[in-house]
Amino acid sequence: MQNERSNLQVLLARHPDGVATAADFTTRETSLPEPGEGELLIESHYVGLDAALRLIVRDSDEFLFRVRPGDRVHGSIAGRVIQSNHPDWHVGDFVSGSLGVQRYALSDGSGLERCDTTQAPLSAWLGGFGVSGLTAYFALFDVCRPQPGQTVLITGAAGAVGTMAGQFAKMAGARVIGTAGDDDKCRWLVEELGYDVAINYRHAGWFERLREAAPERLDVVFDNTGGDVMNQSLKLIGMHGTVLLCGSTSQYTEEAMQGPSNYIWLGTMRARLQGFVVFDYAARYAEARARMAGWIRDGRLKLPETAVEGDISEFGAVFEQLYRGVNRGKMLLKLPAAV
Numbered sequence: 001m002q003n004e005r006s007n008l009q010v011l012l013a014r015h016p017d018g019v020a021t022a023a024d025f026t027t028r029e030t031s032l033p034e035p036g037e038g039e040l041l042i043e044s045h046y047v048g049l050d051a052a053l054r055l056i057v058r059d060s061d062e063f064l065f066r067v068r069p070g071d072r073v074h075g076s077i078a079g080r081v082i083q084s085n086h087p088d089w090h091v092g093d094f095v096s097g098s099l100g101v102q103r104y105a106l107s108d109g110s111g112l113e114r115c116d117t118t119q120a121p122l123s124a125w126l127g128g129f130g131v132s133g134l135t136a137y138f139a140l141f142d143v144c145r146p147q148p149g150q151t152v153l154i155t156g157a158a159g160a161v162g163t164m165a166g167q168f169a170k171m172a173g174a175r176v177i178g179t180a181g182d183d184d185k186c187r188w189l190v191e192e193l194g195y196d197v198a199i200n201y202r203h204a205g206w207f208e209r210l211r212e213a214a215p216e217r218l219d220v221v222f223d224n225t226g227g228d229v230m231n232q233s234l235k236l237i238g239m240h241g242t243v244l245l246c247g248s249t250s251q252y253t254e255e256a257m258q259g260p261s262n263y264i265w266l267g268t269m270r271a272r273l274q275g276f277v278v279f280d281y282a283a284r285y286a287e288a289r290a291r292m293a294g295w296i297r298d299g300r301l302k303l304p305e306t307a308v309e310g311d312i313s314e315f316g317a318v319f320e321q322l323y324r325g326v327n328r329g330k331m332l333l334k335l336p337a338a339v
């Protein structure tokens with residue numbers, strides 16, 4: 001049982017062998033940090049479960065971040081300031097940031113975001129109103145720029161980014177096709193999020209369904225997963241189409257990554273394969289959020305999330321569920337402190 005005046009942090013116990021399990025993580029109890037001059041203390045309410053954390057399996061500096069056994073696990077939290085010696089942050093402020101997976105976090109304010117919960121609920125600042133939604137917003141509206149009547153394919157459509165990208169593509173007037181890993185999720189994408197067609201890529205014949213759904217080919221492939229689904233979709237890319245490399249979830253745990261062998265279609269169709277990183281747009285986050293807040297108010301934009309309630313020590317077990325695709329929208333761990 002944890003002492004009330006102590007902190008609980010989640011550490012990597014060992015490098016996962018492919019898919020991470022709860023046993024790959026452990027916890028450490030430390031004393032509750034005391035903020036010094038210019039510092040503040042935050043109590044975590046939500047922890048975001050990020051697909052990119054699967055890269056920890058790689059134990060390499062080549063990717064986004066490296067976590068070694070014994071290190072605190074990298075992750076974003078959203079919570080409330082409970083003590084402050086910082087002039088810009090006050091007790092009661094809602095904040096989010098990349099502060100590691102822990103119940104309490106000390107900060108000097110750098111990299112911290114102020115969460116205006118009148119724009120969107122606190123949890124959404126880690127998902128649809130946070131990096132996932134901003135990724136979908138800029139990748140879709142700034143890079144892919146689908147025109148009314150064009151056809152957009154979104155892979156990983158039921159995930160945190162895909163659920164937002166699909167809604168934005170509909171707002172742009174496109175016809176939107178999504179791929180997801182189970183029939184219920186596919187139904188939900190159509191009935192709740194407005195996707196025109198959703199295809200379960202685990203069924204044999206999925207590619208034929210995609211071909212039928214896109215008789216005039218695909219103007220945009222917004223790719224979150226890489227692997228076979230992305231590779232097959234290249235056969236249907238349209239003239240001057242865009243294949244946006246948002247993420248490669250299927251490859252993060254693969255020792256030998258699989259490249260797209262159907263790239264020849266990109267040449268024939270004068271199409272482009274476009275990389276993308278949301279952090280390049282940091283100066284425009286407020287502008288995007290102002291528009292998104294308006295759509296939320298008007299009921300035009302949903303912020304899907306799957307929040308599992310539990311203590312911080314359950315992080316590993318919840319992370320494991322992400323590999324099974326149980327999430328609809330952003331996967332979150334909702335801590336007891338959340339209101």
Ligand SMILES: NC(=O)c1ccc[n+]([C@@H]2O[C@H](COP(=O)([O-])OP(=O)(O)OC[C@H]3O[C@@H](n4cnc5c(N)ncnc54)[C@H](OP(=O)(O)O)[C@@H]3O)[C@@H](O)[C@H]2O)c1
Nearest residue numbers: 051052159160161180181224247248249250276277278325
């Ligand atoms: N470029 C950027 O700036 C940026 C920013 C944020 C995120 N990303 C990337 O964008 C991608 C999507 O992120 P997200 O937060 O939406 O992810 P997410 O919510 O974790 O969704 C991932 C979904 O991918 C599917 N999936 C799981 N394992 C898979 C596999 N082996 N092969 C194919 N699909 C699999 C699952 O759905 P199904 O069961 O339905 O397949 C799962 O629900 C990730 O690769 C992430 O790293 C990029």
